[in-house]
Amino acid sequence: MIEIDHVSQVFQTSARQDHLAVSDISLTVADGAFVSILGPSGCGKSTLLYIVGGFVQPTMGVAKMKGKTIKGPGPDRGPVFQEFALFPWKTVLGNVMYGPRQQGMKYAEAEAQSRALLEMVGLKGFEAFYPKELSGGMKQRVALARTLAYHPEVLLMDEPFGALDAHTRTRLQNDLLNIWERDRKTVLFVTHSVEEAVFLSDKVVMMTRSPGRIRQIVDIDLPRPRRRSELLLDPRYQEYIVEIERMFDDSGEIELSP
Amino acid sequence: MTKRAAPFLACIGLLVLWQVASLALKNDSFPTALEAIRAIPAILGDKDSLVNFAASLRRMTIGFGVALAMSIPLGLLMGRSRIVASFFNPLLMVIYPVPKAALMPIIMLWLGVGDFSKTLVIFLGVSLPVIYHSFEGAKAVEEKMLWSGAAMGLSAPQRMIRIVLPAALPEILTGCRTGLVLALITMITSEMIARQSGAGNILFNALDMGQYDTVFAMIIIVGAMGIGLDALFERIRAYLVRWSEPQFDIPLSFS
Secondary structure (H helix, E strand, O other), X not given: OEEEEEEEXXXXXOOOOEEEEEEEEEEEEOOOOEEEEXXXXXXXXXHHHXXXXXOOOOOEEEEEEOOEEOOOOOOOEEXXXXXXXXXXOOOHHHHHHHHHHHOOOOHHHHHHHHHHXXXXXXXXXXXXXXXXXXXXXXXXXXXXXXXXXXXXXXXXXXXXXXXXXXXXXXXXXXXXXXXXXXXOOEEXXXXXXXXXXXXXXXXXXXXXXXXXXXXXXXXXXXXXXXXXXXXXXXXXXXXXXXXXXXXXXXXXXXXXXX | OHHHHHHHHXXXXXXXXXXXXXXXXXOOOOOOHHHHHHHHHHHHHOHHHHHHHXXXXXXXXXXXXXXXXXXXXXXXXXXXXXXXHHHHHHHHHHHOOOOHHHHHHHHHHHXXXXXXXXXXXXXXXXXXXXXXXXXXXXXXXXXXXXXXXHXXXXXXXXXXXXXXXXXXXXXXXXXXXXXXXXXXXXXXXHHHHOOOOOHHHHHHHHHHOOOHHHHHHHHHHHHHHHHHHHHHHHHHHHHHOOOOOHHHOOOOXXX
């Protein structure tokens, strides 16, 4: 369980002014839940994720993981970034094996496990490739496999599909759901796409524009396993999207992309 | 095919131009290209000059090696730590524009005219571009890459060696390549100022004695050495960073 308790984050801008990025956020994420944080760009939603990751220390408040205050990054929380952040000097296999090897796993075991993971994310045959030889979608598949490889309890996904074209994005969303529905890790997923948030999540946390506050939390009560073809025909799915978009419209925060 | 032949054609063109200019000017201190080339075997066949070349190469290797061993860690630390950078930056800014050979008289005064002084000048010449490029390379390392490493459990020193170093390697090696050429330049210059041994010693002694064909032959030899070393380094560099994006390709090379 992740508990975010009255967290605020202040940044210094280049003009040496204080900028309140996140303001007094409290949120609890249950084990095994898929929770999306949805909001316009610049609302501090990524900052919130970085705080849970331990990459950024909150100015005020605390974030806890299993009751313990988060003080820094750790292998129990695995990030997946929009920028992929792969190690370009490592092959695809080398990238995926990096975490397990760091955790002290034997080479042969790490290799076997990584090969299986790569097959699962649809990259069998690309083990010896370098990241520069892959498309954006493939890079993000490697990044996901690399993070899954060290078995984090929580996946922290920071607009992971934001840099991809619409088609690739849809395919990765489907594949992520398939993978997630198998082992139900806790996922904290940052996005600015209403449709993506509704499609994937159990819970959508809507944030306001800067400074970021929680505006509303919407429970997405749609059956799982979810299939896009079925959901698109489901009026409740459409209603969630319309409801959320309308709430953003009302506040004048209409710069959400579909 | 044309791409590979182009540098050699350029060399031949230069030699032809030289030959024609020399024949037209008919100046004693400007031998023809053929005369200069004819003088090369005599130099390379002479045991004394080989000892000189060996001394030059030894100093260059040590100066270059020690410079890399110290400059790369310093540059990387500067790139990742604002405190280290703000301490060393002003210092390097002052040293940067000073021609390292201009320090030679002072260094000689303090440390003598021996190997140590000359190696030190080479060391200084190589250090700055390597520090600068290592610094830039380390500074440009993507934060999220380091975060990914931290999440896997890499400590700060481990991230430095296992993420910052390889990620900055293309940039570091660009600095090393500049450093290699500067090592050659400072090597010859130092031997010119403190004449005792070395390739620069042969060159300037010949100049004093009016053996102009030897002077020009030495220029060709030293030039060829530079081209050869650079080509060799470029091969190694290209292999080490075969994984990197092509923006780091340096097309200007004989390799």
